[in-house]
Amino acid sequence: xxxxxxxxxLDVDSRSEVVxxxxxxxxxxxxxxxxxxxxxxxxxxxxxxxxxxxxRVGIWVTDIDEGxxxxxxxxxxxxxxxxxxxxxxxxxxxxxxVMSLSNLKIGLLGLPVYxxxxxxxxxxxxxxxxxxxxxxxxxxxxxxxxxxxxxVQ
Amino acid sequence: xxxxxxxxxxxxxxxxxxxxxxxxxxxxKGWKWTVGLVVEAEPANHFPEAKGIVMDLFDGEARDIxxxxxxxxxKCDFVITAPYTRWKEVATNQLDATKGMLxxxxxxxxxxPTIVRYTKASQEMTLCTTRIPVEWPDEK
Numbered sequence: 551x552x553x554x555x556x557x558x559x560l561d562v563d564s565r566s567e568v569v570x571x572x573x574x575x576x577x578x579x580x581x582x583x584x585x586x587x588x589x590x591x592x593x594x595x596x597x598x599x600x601x602x603x604x605x606r607v608g609i610w611v612t613d614i615d616e617g618x619x620x621x622x623x624x625x626x627x628x629x630x631x632x633x634x635x636x637x638x639x640x641x642x643x644x645x646x647x648v649m650s651l652s653n654l655k656i657g658l659l660g661l662p663v664y665x666x667x668x669x670x671x672x673x674x675x676x677x678x679x680x681x682x683x684x685x686x687x688x689x690x691x692x693x694x695x696x697x698x699x700x701x702v703q
Numbered sequence: 704x705x706x707x708x709x710x711x712x713x714x715x716x717x718x719x720x721x722x723x724x725x726x727x728x729x730x731x732k733g734w735k736w737t738v739g740l741v742v743e744a745e746p747a748n749h750f751p752e753a754k755g756i757v758m759d760l761f762d763g764e765a766r767d768i769x770x771x772x773x774x775x776x777x778k779c780d781f782v783i784t785a786p787y788t789r790w791k792e793v794a795t796n797q798l799d800a801t802k803g804m805l806x807x808x809x810x811x812x813x814x815x816p817t818i819v820r821y822t823k824a825s826q827e828m829t830l831c832t833t834r835i836p837v838e839w840p841d842e843k
Contacts, residue, residue: 577807585815592816614802645802649822702816 608640730824739776749840781813
């Protein structure tokens with residue numbers, strides 16, 4: 551499988567990097583990879599999560615029928631087009647909710663904030679089944695780490 | 704009365720819609736970057752030359768929106784590029800701009816975390832375009 555390295559080391563002191571597994575990353579894969587790369591580069595606290603996280607996280611956008619698998623390998627992220635096997639977590643929701651997830655604020659103890667407008671909207675979608683997270687219960691800490699890395703707030 | 708697509712009259716109507724939107728006024732608070740929309744030519748659809756829409760948006764207000772060349776738009780802080788037909792789909796509510804960007808139908812250049820932070824504002828701007836009666840060149 552071809553791995554296209556699109557970003558060298560993020561800075562001199564960091565091992566962090568984002569690479570794409572496919573020769574032609576989908577637009578969604580490029581956006582998520584680019585978003586995470588920019589977040590990690592500009593927020594040292596996110597880089598700590600990025601350096602320690604080891605998980606395969608799938609995101610499937612139900613209203614565009616596209617998805618990605620984010621393979622976090624402790625300081626490196628490989629972005630795959632589509633859902634790949636052996637995922638730790640899989641998030642299935644619509645495009646708007648993906649945007650909301652990346653707008654979740656991070657509060658005390660590094661936990662996502664679910665009591666403001668954006669957080670309530672996400673929680674409601676989870677309760678009504680419009681946001682489904684496979685593998686959530688045994689991997690809450692992983693989800694919180696992914697949310698911190700993913701959040702632009 | 705309908706205005707010609709991507710004309711100066713359209714730009715004025717767009718600016719007025721944005722400034723009349725209380726949703727945009729709130730969602731766009733803190734925004735301080737220029738946005739360029741590049742409308743690529745589609746001669747087969749009677750849109751023979753690319754155009755650029757340059758938007759000077761600041762803190763929930765559209766200070767100026769004008770039509771120029773594609774290269775004018777490409778100089779903006781954020782640039783969204785798509786062919787004429789795609790923009791028509793956006794302006795007629797057939798294509799959601801967020802989905803369009805995730806699918807690569809609308810190509811975005813600029814700082815991703817910033818644009819994601821203002822998703823609601825960009826969605827409202829899209830809605831503003833749908834409220835403008837437009838005379839489309841391929842429907843003549």
